[in-house]
Amino acid sequence: MKSIMRSLSAILIVSIVLLIMINRLNAAQGFSGDNTLTVYNWGDYIDEELITLFEEETGITIVYETFDSNEAMMTKIQQGGTTYDVAVPSEYMVQKMVEEDLLIELDHSKLPNLSNIDERFMDLPFDPNNQYSIPYFWGTVGIIFNTNLLPEGMELTGWHDLWDPALENQILLIDGAREIIGMGLNSLGYSLNDTNPEHLYQALEKLEELTPNVRAIVGDENKMLMANNEATIAIGWSGDAADIMGENEAIDYLVPEEGSNLWFDNFVIPKTARNIDGAHQFINFMLDAEIAAQNTEYVSYSTPNKEALQFMPEEMVEDERFYPDPELTDRLEVYENLGQRNLAFYNELFLQFKMYRK
Ligand code: SPD
Numbered sequence: 001m002k003s004i005m006r007s008l009s010a011i012l013i014v015s016i017v018l019l020i021m022i023n024r025l026n027a028a029q030g031f032s033g034d035n036t037l038t039v040y041n042w043g044d045y046i047d048e049e050l051i052t053l054f055e056e057e058t059g060i061t062i063v064y065e066t067f068d069s070n071e072a073m074m075t076k077i078q079q080g081g082t083t084y085d086v087a088v089p090s091e092y093m094v095q096k097m098v099e100e101d102l103l104i105e106l107d108h109s110k111l112p113n114l115s116n117i118d119e120r121f122m123d124l125p126f127d128p129n130n131q132y133s134i135p136y137f138w139g140t141v142g143i144i145f146n147t148n149l150l151p152e153g154m155e156l157t158g159w160h161d162l163w164d165p166a167l168e169n170q171i172l173l174i175d176g177a178r179e180i181i182g183m184g185l186n187s188l189g190y191s192l193n194d195t196n197p198e199h200l201y202q203a204l205e206k207l208e209e210l211t212p213n214v215r216a217i218v219g220d221e222n223k224m225l226m227a228n229n230e231a232t233i234a235i236g237w238s239g240d241a242a243d244i245m246g247e248n249e250a251i252d253y254l255v256p257e258e259g260s261n262l263w264f265d266n267f268v269i270p271k272t273a274r275n276i277d278g279a280h281q282f283i284n285f286m287l288d289a290e291i292a293a294q295n296t297e298y299v300s301y302s303t304p305n306k307e308a309l310q311f312m313p314e315e316m317v318e319d320e321r322f323y324p325d326p327e328l329t330d331r332l333e334v335y336e337n338l339g340q341r342n343l344a345f346y347n348e349l350f351l352q353f354k355m356y357r358k
Helices: 002-028 048-058 070-079 091-099 112-116 159-163 177-187 197-213 221-227 238-245 276-287 289-299 340-356
Strands: 036-042 061-067 134-146 171-174 214-218 233-237 251-254 262-267
Touching (some): 036 070, 036 276, 048 276, 061 070, 070 091, 091 262, 112 289, 134 221, 134 238, 134 276, 171 177, 171 221, 177 197, 177 233, 177 340, 197 340, 214 221, 221 233, 233 238, 238 251, 276 289
Parallel strands (some): 171 233
Antiparallel strands (some): 134 233
């Protein structure tokens, strides 16, 4: 009898361990079950307390995975074998995903909190009527700088200042092909959506000339490096600047006078989603004014949720560097979906630039 009991306990333990392993494996590969929801978001882009709150309120378990570029996110979804229920591409990638038939049409009747979004961020050209995407955060690309470390007498106004030899080994670049090739293009007076190969090669050459000033090409580590006074300048997203400012008072941010990028990150539901209802619930939860305010305070990026603003600190909402008025944003460019070949060309040139540095 004892040995039967022992065998039964052993079988039970092995089964439990197997179940846990299968569950973990599924979670790691982005497989959603009935009561799970797999969310695929940029790194450092949510207050994780809200994930727990959503789980408690709905009984749905969230499997949360992160990416660090639109291209990485797209490749993973295209390759298949995952079942992300919610993803967060930027505008040009939304367009590309729609074109490649990777997204489901959203059911706005399940998103009553959508009315909290400022009209100004709705119905944008990359997704008319918000058929496939819902605004999450927005911002600009610009120059994050440390006022204590800037070379004496230097007045930063635009991209052209970055080539100053006084900035040798002092600049961090965000690891994004569109952002950095775009900076090369903008500094030559070309559009961020330029696809003329001659202009693109000129931009590459211009970037190669910047090499002596480039300390590193980095992702989210830019925030830690700038907060710790380890570089004078970082080229990156406005929200990162706002975040670093919370850690280091010497940090400031400007949008270059030659022009720059205005971007929008958005919730979408990929076609392979298993929990479409849960995905709508999650998006609607994140659109709630108080939830969006808490998330925005935590993440530091600019929210398109106009009802959230009343729950946020005044100094945050009134900071024109992060909530610039339309006069500034109107002169910025939004990335367009340039098509497979041109996007591949941008990526190839960016890779060449990275190799040149080595
Ligand atoms: N750490 C979160 C970064 C999210 C930035 N998204 C900006 C994309 C601009 N194309």
